[in-house]
Amino acid sequence: MAIVASAPGKVLMTGGYLILERPNPGLVLSTNARFYAIIKPLHHQIQSHTWAWAWTDVKLTSPQLSRESMYKLALKNLTIQPASSSEARNPFVEYAVQYSVAAAYATFDDNKKDLLQKLLLQGLDITILGCNDFYSYRNEIERRGFPLTPESLAIIPPFSPITFNTDDANGGDSKPEVAKTGLGSSAAMTTAVVAALLHYLDVVKLSSSKDQQERKDIADLDMVHKIAQTAHCIAQGKVGSGFDVSSAVYGSHRYVRFSPEVISSTQIAANVLPLPEVITDILNGNWDHDRTEFSLPPLMSLLLGEPGTGGSSTPSMVGAVKKWQKSDPEKSLDTWIRLSEANSALEVQLNLLRKLAKEQWDAYKSVIEGCSILRSDKWIEQASEPNKGAVIQALLGAKDAMLGIRYHMRLMGEAAGVPIEPESQTQLLDATMNLEGVLLAGVPGAGGFDAVFAVTLGDSSSNVTKIWSSFNVLALLVKEDPFGVSLESADPRTNEITSAVSSIHIE
Template sequence: MAVVASAPGKVLMTGGYLVLEKPNAGIVLSTNARFYAVLKPLYDEVVEVEWIDVKVNSPQMSRETAYKMSLKDFTLNCSSESRNPFVEYAVQYSVAAAYTTLDKIKRSKLQKLLSQGMDITILGCNDFYSYRSQIEARGLLLVPESLAALPPFTSITFNAGDSNGENCKPEVAKTGLGSSAAMTTAVVAALLNYLGVVDLQCSGKDQKGENSSDLDLVHMIAQTTHCIAQGKVGSGFDVSSAVYGSHRYVRFSPKIISAAQEAVCTTPLDEVIGEVLKAKWDHERTKFSLPPLMNLILGEPGSGGSSTPSMVGAVKKWQKSDPEKSKETWDRLSEANSALEAHFNLLSKLAAENWDSYKSVIDSCSMHKSEKWMGQFSEASHVEIVKALLGAREAMLKIRCHMRQMGEAAGIPIEPESQTRLLDVTMDTEGVLLAGVPGAGGFDAVFAITLGDSTANLTKTWSSHNVLALLVREDPCGVSLESGDPRAK
């Protein structure tokens, strides 16, 4: 009885850096790029044991890791060199959550299930990784069709230089979609469902379970796992979108997880996890997705990814050294973020109220550069829609300007010059509403929002500038139970 769960990657459209501090909000879009966790028993027979076997497979990285896990205190012993802390903590915390939440009868069933061992396979969509070098090596064009021709879950080659295997880094750069958060969430969801702690059904895809306590439980364990595995309490927007899909996010108080981090050393793990589940999680989540007929598209410039933690560190250092100037920049950035959100909400409202006018404006604007949009219309209802489009565009230009100022002041490339040139060209393409660097910025993939059927224009423009348009699109759905192993599709 295999359980397969999946969780999406993300694009933080607004709220880079600000989302680290309450009450600043960020708009995070979940995508159709998903991580999958396939979980099944290792053995057919049930044997009473104190230590269970856990096997973790990552076929894309040609890795298999074997563990023994104590059912007494959830200690994991590993016999392999290659280890993945995100998966290890996911296993320990999910099993501890099962012990702390299930009643006596269910716990004896749990004991039998665990005694059969666990076989976990992890698979990530190709979009999480850069395959540019493979495409170029094959002499193919830098177009989405070349990406689509790669087999699903293509293997990620490792550097041959380091022979001990321990410090092997994937040769393939990441695209910045939040692979560790999506992977952690998928593994936690599969484990909690398999162990009978939650019942996710197949409703995650259409978000019927949006307010369900089961999703909240997955969220609490996935956030705790992710923060403790990476050694710091981040803002958590990436895990939140992996669980709930696209939304407007305000972070939780860090003390919820930092208290658990401290308690782990002295308190039994099931008690620590019990406290995490009882804690007052005070994050805020408001429904948000792109207005109709708008498309999220990502372009990979091929300049390699960026280290978010070191960039965040530089911004924090600048805030301490120049509190007055940094507060002024943050306030302006926050205003511009709110303005963009307001324009998007207005566009969604106008689409709902007068679909025909909305569709005709989007169709027309998709064929022209932004400076020609207003000249197409004279009817009041049409003009109102164009004004909202241009307002969103203006807000994005302000966001980019303040992000650049922050980068210059902190001495880091939030919107590097090469990205600025690329984004300017992007925003000057027919049918492009706006473009920016997602999240913390740097050299990861850039994003754009296109109108109607204009995505092909942008793909062509990007290709001529040596930028590879990825296959990623917005998909507002969060964590989901799948009907089977994605490799069988």
């Protein structure tokens, strides 16, 4: 039977750059854009040609890239090799397979190892699918002559083919392989494959998002996290803060990074140590990342916009900021501290709003609805009673904190010589923050030309969508969804068909 798992894409709302250093936190929101991995046996029976049971076949299909690759996985040392030199490579999935299988061998007793061996000898058939929201369809919309609106995006069929970045319009060299929106497709892809494989091999028992309020599979999620984070770092060839993998696993949260030493044995491993030895270090390592529950307060929506300027290279922006920290330690530390203070101020206000929503729902709801049709300079007029006043103070506090974050992010960019909040985004974000019902607007993650985000109150997001269109910014269909990695009941392509069929109304 096929096992299907999914993992969400992310938006880093606060903590860009600072989150690279412990113990600075970042607020990361997971989204309803999900990556799916489908795993089933490749053969009905154990293949006789898997001589001496030394290796097994792995087939990887990526329909959106029209790619199908065959690999050989050696069952002793778990090396993976393309079956022929012409196969397309996907290092994220390759490491995900190697490390997941290694984790299974490392955790099983002899009896379970035998069963594992038999299951593996049937081969692995892996299909990966990413929601459209991970990829840019801006060119496609323009090519079809549609308006630059979310309604146009909604017409594009689910799991559509992905545009490759082949043109040199933006200098070419720093552009990623595929046209993406910055939601963390590689982290979600790696996490979905690891989760599906670990579940398929019986290392973890994942639960599905539908059947729970509170997750009970935390230890299993930790296992998925260790393996996905390790595979992702090696495939990327760099150790970032890991907030993207963490949110793909745990969903929206407040993240403090893991100490990079925990995966140091893998860096030697790629050259010297065999994987079955390294995996024990990974599994027993001191994974000290911190994740505290966090999600947007009720009646607030996350909105993302694609400015379409071609994206920025995160590693080179990070490099420039690090260089600046070295060259001007005093000033950079000052900016760093002020930015960190603004980040915590926003966190405090958002947590306060969540608390007020719980404790005084009626006042909270009435203020949010009232403010959703007013610009923020008019919000104070809603403070007719103390309960409402507290909500308004927290809203204004959050907005102020966001202005502080943007100011210090801009300073950091200017000092480091990289456009963290480029001038074109500044105008757009100022205009956005002045609209009715807009609480926050900023550049997520590393900033640059990748994307912009806004947090809106009540039903006010259509205002934002309109103004973004006039700035030539495409509002995406993505929403916050705080749920992390999940077991799915079926191939998402069949779900789409089922829901389309059930939505047909028979009179």
